[in-house]
Amino acid sequence: MQKVVQYIKHHKLFSPDDKILVALSGGADSVALLRLLLSLEYTCEAAHCNFHLRGAESDRDEHFVRQLCLENRVTLHTVHFNTEQEAKERHISIEMAARELRYTWFEKTRKACSAAVTAVAHHQDDSVETLLLNLIRGTGINGLRGIRPRNGHIVRPLLCLDRKEIVSYLESIGQAYVTDSTNLLDEYTRNKIRLNLLPMMQEINPSIKESILKTAEHLDDAASIYNTSIEEAKLRVRIPEGINIDALMQEAAPETVLFEILHPLGFNTAQTRDIYRTLDGQSGKAFATSSWRVIKDRDSLLIDPIQKVVKPLLEIKEYPYTPDFMIPRDRATACFDADKLKHPLSLRLYRQGDRFVPFGMRGRKKVSDYLTDRKFSLLHKERQWVLCCGDDIIWLVGERADNRFRIDEKTRKVLVISTTDR
Known part of the structure; x- marks a missing residue:
């Protein structure tokens, strides 16, 4: 034919x-x-x-x-x-x-x-x-x-x-x-x-x-213009962690832009509408499909694939403390007075309500406040591991040690703990 x-x-x-x-x-x-x-x-x-x-x-x-x-x-x-x-x-x-x-x-x-x-x-x-x-x-x-x-x-x-x-x-x-x-x-x-x-x-x-077919032809042209505009809007509102809320709200149709970003990830119209309604609300509200999460966090919508949080591998070595011992300065390593660690060590994720004494300070501080001061996102906070000695946190892994277990003039043995690549 x-x-x-x-x-x-x-x-x-x-x-x-x-x-x-x-x-x-x-x-x-x-x-x-x-x-x-x-x-x-x-x-x-x-x-x-x-x-x-x-x-x-x-x-x-x-x-x-x-x-x-x-x-x-x-x-x-x-x-x-x-x-x-x-x-x-x-x-x-x-x-x-x-x-x-x-x-x-x-x-x-x-x-x-x-x-x-x-x-x-x-x-x-x-x-x-x-x-x-x-x-x-x-x-x-x-x-x-x-x-x-x-x-x-x-x-x-x-x-x-x-x-x-x-x-x-x-x-x-x-x-x-x-x-x-x-x-x-x-x-x-x-x-x-x-x-x-x-x-x-x-x-x-x-x-x-x-x-119907003629209408579809007209809508096909309109959709081409629409899709071009949506792609341009996505570039304006996307950030590495997800979506910048202020930028999104500057768009002519913010809820539509939000839908076009989230729908390919499995979020339906009703979920997108609920997410949109949280944009001026408090941080912490989360929505999920089988594979993705969206979390409202201050001025951003965090978009994150659902995946198992991998526990870091730690390398632990003990050394006698001598005057020429050099304390590493990188965040991946922490040093402690071995004699101050009276209980077994354990590794877990950070929990709401956790407190520690940041290195160089005397008073206790909420871990959540410390992470907020460091401008950690909610997703980053969720993945923060803490090393404990009994009930006490001795190290926010990869971040900061607890001052109570620091090396001082009485130290005889040093415990050096480092994160290692898998």
Whole structure:
């Protein structure tokens, strides 16, 4: 079809010399994609996933695909997934599990067969349904652009055609295909849109699909301008530790900028709104996804990957104290009068309420106040280790020793403790 040729060229999806891996389910759209590309003399290999979700029907699809590739002399790659178990183990929907399994395997297979791209068979109707689905679930402007022609190595050459055009093409060349029975069931959200919502909308406007796609085109241009502005705003507000709150509040739409920074990290709209509301509040409020934390800290929002705090390794050596003993001056080493250490040493993280006597001082000071004076962030404070002798802190590791255990004129033995690289 000339329309497909023009679409491929316009969006620069691939070149005539490229090898293309075609995602082949056996349905009308993927079969049409393969046959079209072969008729245009592209070099193709095919990839089929058996998700084992429809019993014998899943095996029927695989058999059909094998025969189709055999007849057209196309190399076929297949894989079998236990999709339900994957979804259960990861606590995600079956649809999400299937999607992630599929695209991960497609990319692995594309590299293995040296294909330039993986072509999937999304078409205009899919784009309309995706836009409506995003609108129902709640989305920003990028979710209203429809399906993109290209996403990395994934290309979609059939977005210029609708379902009727695809079926008509297959009928014209006498090509059979299989039908997924679940597409006829009012079971999943997308099917509800296809079978119920769109027909109701077509009663109001028979050209509703065309209207939605035209709107998506307009929003695509608007989204390009929006994304450029967002990237510029990110540069203005980001700091190494996270986000500068004062800079964020200078933006025309600070909550939107905040959302665009945090959403890729897994924070949803409601969480972002809650974080935004804490910006003028007290420090310490924390929010988290499975992988990231955001903490309000004075004039910053700290953004930190969730990771295990690694206990430092300490090297402990004892020396006789002599007049020529040189006390190291680096923060990674602390020296103590060994005879003043009457109890076993232990290492733990700093706790609220901890106190010590900073080296060179006489009175006790809260560790939290000391760290604040040193302009430590909340994240830095959380990771501050303290070395204790019994109940007493003798060293804020890497920072400052306790004055009560210092070397003096009565010292006979020196304990030198240093942090070491792992």
